[in-house]
Amino acid sequence: MADLFDNQTPEEPARNRPLADRLRPTMLAEVIGQEQVLGPEAPLGAMLAAGSLGSLILWGPPGVGKTTIARLLADASDLHFVQISAIFTGVADLKKVFEAARIRARNGQGTLLFVDEIHRFNKAQQDGFLPYMEDGTILLVGATTENPSFELNAALLSRAQVLVLERLSPADLERLAQRAEKELGRKLPLSGTARDQLIGMADGDGRALLNLIEQVSAWKVDAPLEPTALGNRLMRRAAKYDKSGEEHYNLISALHKSVRGSDADAALYWFARMLEGGEDPRFLARRITRMAVEDVGLADPQAQALCLQAWETYERLGSPEGELALAQAVAYLALAPKSNAIYVAYKAARKMARDTGSMMPPKHILNAPTGMMKDQGYGAGYAYDHDAEDGFSGQNYFPEDIKRPVLYAPVERGFERELKKRLDWFVKKRAERGGN
Structure with missing residues (x-):
């Protein structure tokens, strides 16, 4: 049953194999792009040079070489390569994979287990990998298009290094197109601008570019196609965008x-x-x-x-x-002019409200609808601002045991410049009239 997961299939005739498969690199040096991971001083290059390859999570968009790199790492490390997908693999299947890896380990053969879409496994399933990683039964290489810090549990992340793979640049895709033309034995029937358009349609995805090239190379045309003609024959790929991710x-x-x-x-x-x-x-x-x-x-x-x-x-x-x-x-x-002064003041006011608990307002600003409340001093000494000079009494409105804070500090931009003038005037008048 383990052979089911080893992807050991007879070689198809070259003419029937997709172009992306025919151009799959046979060594890490042939991988296009990802120098930040594969270069001599980069993480994978350093690991391989030191002979200390550990479990990895390859995080990146589709079509940038995650599967290819995993397969080549197995070759470079003399490990048996096993590939599974989290979408199609259940707990029973995983047990068979782990048992087959144990048998190989007893026979002196290590296993690199490549798990595509590893984020599709739930947290309990992810925990199932841990004992086999810890005892060396498998070297795990997981591939994901989702942020591992959100989708993978902490225990798994603590045992694997996350490597970020980047979308292929236009220069990388052009190199890939040239490699495809060499394999096909002919140039693509495109003008220079149409060629640039084709590379743009791939949107950083090498596999997508090779699929597009296969379509274009099959066309029978009398002259190189221009961008309009190319656009009429090919649909632009939808932008990679997950509305919930x-x-x-x-x-x-x-x-x-x-x-x-x-x-x-x-x-x-x-x-x-x-x-x-x-x-x-x-x-x-x-x-x-x-x-x-x-x-x-x-x-x-x-x-x-x-x-x-x-x-x-x-x-x-x-x-x-x-x-x-x-x-x-x-x-x-x-x-527009920018100010977050109210945003800052609001957050400070909320914190102050939490810190001061249930402190009462000063009695002079409380209503006194009953005689008992009047006897308690509610409303005593309240100054009606409309009757005051300049319509401003300068009274205190904070709880009596609180030192007056400064929460709102307008900036010298836009309309807040005018508000700052008003605020400064009130501060001055409040000081003159004995307010806190």
Whole structure:
């Protein structure tokens, strides 16, 4: 039964094998890209040079060489390579894999167990690997497209080094295209600009590029195709975007920080990236409104109103017309003066409220609807501000045992510059009139 997981299948005729399989590297030096992991001074290069390869988690997007690197590590370390997928493997199957590895270990042969989509195993299943990793029965190499710190349990992560693989650059993909042309024995029937477009369609995924090249190389054309003709023949791949996963949070973070950094172009780009990935515009409308409150604040009091208007416009127009109103709000926020003074003041006020517990307001600002309350001093000495000079009494409104704090500190930007003038005036008057 163990052979089921060893992927030992007879060699197919070369002409029937997919191009991606025919071009699979036979040694680590042939892997395109990932120098940050495979270079002489990089983690894997150093491990192999020292003969100290340990269990690994390869984290990266699809089509960047995770499976290939795992297979080549087994070859380089003289380990028996076994590949399974967490999607199709159950507990009973894992037991058979571990038992076969034990038998090999008794015969002096180590096992590199490659687990594709390892994040699909639940936490209890992940724990099942630990004893076999610890006693050396297997050297685990897991592959995942999801953030291991979210998807893998701490015990497994403590026993494996996480290596981050990156999407292939356009230069990497061009090298791969040239290698494909050499294998095919002919150049792709594309103009230079169409070739660049093809590489862009792969979106950093080497396997996707080779699949596209197989399609293009089969076409019978009289002259190299231009971008328009290529676009008509090939559908652009959907952008990699998981609306509930890490990419969702990465992109909304990029959008928010671009707005905060007053970069309208970057903010519009990340806004568009999320829409192209299928994000719900209502989610974006809510987050854009939050940005107005958190990062623009009272430096531009119109920002929040404009965001709410854009949100309402989207609800009335729907997609795609309503998305333009949201884009308008994004640009406005990016270019608006910024202040988080209210955000900081609100957090400080909440902390102060927790720390001071149930302290009573000063009695002079309490109502006294009953005689007993009047006898207790409720409302005694209250100064009605409208009757005071300049409409300001300067009385204390904090609990009597609290030293007056400074929670709100307006910045010298936008409308808050005017608010700061008002605040400074009140501080001066309060000091003159004996308020705390």
